[in-house]
Amino acid sequence: MIRYVVKRTIISVVTLLTIIFILFLILQFMPGSPFNDEKLSVEQIRILNEKYGLDKPVYIRFVDYVVNICKGDFGDSYVIQKNMSISQMLLSRFPVTIQIGLQAILIGIFFGLFLGILAAVWHDTFLDPLTSLLSMLGASIPSYVFGLGLMYLFGYKWKLFPILYSSTEQFSSGILPSIALSMLPIANIARFSRSEMVEVLQADFIILAQAKGLSKHKVILKHALRNALIPIITIIAPMIVGLMLGSTVIESIYSIPGIGNLFVTAIQVNDYNVVISIAFIYSFIYIGAMLIVDILYGVIDPRIRVAGGTN
Amino acid sequence: MEYESSQTIYYDFNKEAFLIADKTKKVRDEKKINDTSVFREFVSKFTANKGALIGFFAIILICIFALFAPFLTPYQYDQIQAANQNLSPRIPGVESLGIFNGKIMGISQYEKTNLKNTYYFFGTDTLGRDLFARTAMGTRISLFVAAVAVMIDMFIGVTFGLVSGFFGGVMDLFMQRIIEILSGIPSIVVVTLLMIVFKPGLVTIILALVFTNWIGMSKLVRALVLKQKEQEYILAAKTLGASDFSLIFKEILPNIFGSVIVMTMMSIPGAIFMESFLSFLGLGIPEPMASLGTLVSTGYKKMMIYPYMIAIPVTVFVILMLSFNLVADGLRDALDPKMKNV
C-alpha cells in the first residue's frame, strides 16, 4: 500500500513538473516582455533585465521559476493590473470561486443522488426514463445556457434573485450561478448513481437482507447505498474539470470576481503571466484531485491494499 | 485386471424393430443455426431504441437544414445591412398564427422600418445579418469542426492504442507512462495554451479538440487489443505463420472496430460542446464566420431585449447535442451493452 501511494505521488509530481516546464517554455516564447511599450534606452533595458533576472541562462531561470512557484510567487501581471503581484490577485479571487464551486458540488451531490436513487428504486415506473431524459438534457445543455436561462427567468423576468453577483449580497446573488454550475454534476451523478444502485439492488446480498426481514427503506439506506456510492469516486476527477470549465463561463456571465473570470480576461488581453499562473493552479488542483482519488481507491479496493499495487 | 469379456451374451429381439443403417448416407451435423448477419442484428437492436431513432432522424434533419437552408433565403450569412438590424423572426404563413410575426412586445419591427414585405425567418442580428443563414452556417461549422476533430482523434488514438497494446513489453510501458503524464493535464489547460500560442482560428480549434480527446480513445483501444490478443483465433493465426501486420489489421482490428466507432460517436457531443465553450469565451471561430457557439455569445449580449437572438441558436445546439447523445447511447447499447460503464 505504501509503495502504491509513493508510486502514485511520484508520477503526480513528475506530471506537474512536466506541465510547469511546458508552461515555462511557452512563457519564454511569448511576445510582450514587460518593457516593450516603454520608451527605454538600451542601458535602461539592460538594468531592468538584470533586476528581473531575465538575463540568466534558461535552465537557471527555470529552476528559479519552480522555486518561486513553490514559495507561492507567480510574478507580476503586466496587462490587467500593471505590476500587481499575481499571487495577490489570485488570493483575493479564490474565496468566491471556491464558494460557488462548493455550493455547486453540494447541490449536485444532493439532487444527483436523490434523483439517481429515486430512479433506481422505482425503476419500473415512469420515474426511471424521466430521470434518464433529465440527466441527458443536463449533459447536453451547456452550463452557460443554464446560466443565461436562469438569469433571464429568475433574475430578469420574475425578479427573484439578483442578476449579477455582488459582494454585498454574497449569498443570494450566488444562488443562481451555483445552480447553473451544478446542472452538469447533477446529471452525471444522477446517471451514475442510478446505474450503480440498480446493479446493487439486484445483488444477492440485498435479497438476503430482505429475506432477513429488514424493511425496504433500511435495506436501501444501509446496505445498497454504501456499496453503490463507492464507485462514484471514479467520476470525481472528470467532474472537477467540468467545474473548472463551467466556472470560467458562469463567472463571466454573472460578473463574479473569481479565478475563472480572471482567466478569461487574461486570455482575451494576452496577459500571459496570469494565464500561465492560473493554468498551473488548475493543473495542480486536477492532479491533486486525481492523486487523492487514487489513494482513496487504494484504501477501498483491498486488492491494492494487500498486494501493494495493481498490475 | 481383465478387459475383454470371455463370455458372449446373446440377446433376443424383434427383427422388425430395426432397420440396417444406410452407410452411404453421410451423417451431417445440425443445419446452420441462424441466418442473420451480425449487421442486421445490430440494426434491429438500434431501431428498437426509440430515443436513438429520434436522435438519428433529428441529426439528419439538422444536417439537411445546415446544407440547404442558405438556399432558402436571399441573404448571405455575412451580408451586413445595418438598416435592417435587430428585426425579430418572421415567417410567412406562420405569422398569422401569432408567432414568428416580427413583433416584439406587440410592436412589429418590420412596420416600423417600412419593410412590410421582407421576411427574415430567424430575424437579424445587431449588424443586420440574416440569422437564418447564419444559424445554418453556424451549424455547418460546428458539425464540421466536431467531425474533423473526432476523425483525427480516431486515427491517432487507434494507432497509439494498437501499437501499445499489441506489442506490449517495453514499448507499451513507455507509451503508457507518456499517456499517464499527458492525461494529468486538464483539458482546459491544453486548450487555453493552444489558444494563446497560436492564433484563434479553425485549425487551432480543431487541434485543441484533437488534443483533448485522443487519450481516451487510445486507452480504450489498448484495452480492447489486450483482450483480443489472448483469444485463441489469434493464436491460431500465429501458428499458421501470420505476420504481426496482418494480425493487427486483419484479425484484431475488425473485431474492435465496432467499439471504436461507438467511442468516436460518443466524443462528438464533447467536441461540439468544447467548441461552443471556446467560441463563447471569444476564442473560437473568428468573424465573419459563425459557429453555434459564437452565435450564442453574440446573442447573449442582447439577451434581455432581443431574446430570439440567443434562443434560436441555443435550441439548435441543444437538439444537436441531445440527438448525438441519444444516438451514441443507442449505438453502444446495440453493439455491446457491456460498455455501459466506460
Added chain:
Amino acid sequence: MEKENTAQDEMPLLNVIHLKQYFKVDKKNIIKAVNGITFQIKEGETYGLVGESGSGKTTIGRSIIRIYEPSDGTVYLEGKKISGKMDEEKRRFISKRIQMIFQDPMASLNPRKKVIDIIAQGLDIHEKGLSKEERQKKVYRIMELVGLSKEHANRYPHEFSGGQRQRIGIARAIIINPKLIIADEAISSLDVSIQAQIVNLMKNLQKELGTTYLFIAHDLAIVKYISNHIGVLHLGYLVESGTTEEIFRNPVHPYTKSLLSAIPHPNPKIEKTRKLLDYDFEANQETYEKAREYHLEGEHYVLATEEQFNRWSDEHPAFIY
C-alpha cells in the same frame, strides 16, 4: 534399463528430448508445468498424450509449436532442430509443417471472418501466388474433405454448430498439408456423438493424407481408439508410455491403472463389476523427481524409483528382464 534416445530404424518425424517448461509467476513462484518429457512420433502415426488438467499436456503442444519458449530440452522435426533460437526461416519451417487444432471451436475462429477466408489463411501466407479461382477451388476441396458443403463458405462462424466449427478448424489446419497436426483437446468441448464423428474424420484424413497426429486429450477411451502410441502424463512427468496395446494390456504405473479403471465398459455385465482405482499422489508422498525411466518391453516404459520398480516387479513377475 535406460531408454535409448538415438535413432531407431527410421528417423521419427517428431523427436522431443527432455522438454522442460517452467513459468515464472512472480519473483518467488515458478510453476513447473513440464519436467523433462521425452518421446518420439513416427510419420503417419498418432501419439496420444493423456492426462488430467494441470498435467502439462497442452503446454507440451504449445512448446513444440513455439507458442511458448521451451525452458530446456530439444525438439527435432524431420531431423532439424526447431527448439532454440528463433528466426524467420525457422518460423516458416515450423508453421509449414506443424499445425494445431484448438479446443474451443468458437474462440479459435475469427468471428468477423468468412469461413472461406478462415480456411484459406494458410494458403494466403504460404502459397501467395494463387488466383482467386484456384484459392476457392482448394478451399472447396478441403471443405468437402472434412464434410462441409460449399454453400457454407461465405458464412460466418457463429452460424455453425460446434461440430461444424471444429471441422472448419480442421480444414484450416490441413489445407497447407502439414506433416504434423497437434490436436489440443480438439474434441473435449463437443457433444459425445459429435466427438465420434470428428475422431472418425481425423482417422480418415490420416488415411488419405498421411498426416501424423499428436492427440492431446484426457479421455482414454477416445485416445485408445485413435492412437498407435500413448503417453500418460501426470504433474508434468511422463509416467508411462508405450503402444496402445501395451498400455491397455499391462498398465504398470498406479496412475495409469487408475485412469484405465475410470473408463466405462460397453458390456453392462463387466461394467457392473468395474471398480474405480484411486491414486492418491500426495497421501503416498510420491515424488517423480527421484524416479527414472525403466524399460519394460518393446516400447513400454515406466517412470519409477528403484523401490517402486522392485515393488511392482514383485507384484508382476512377468515384466522383469
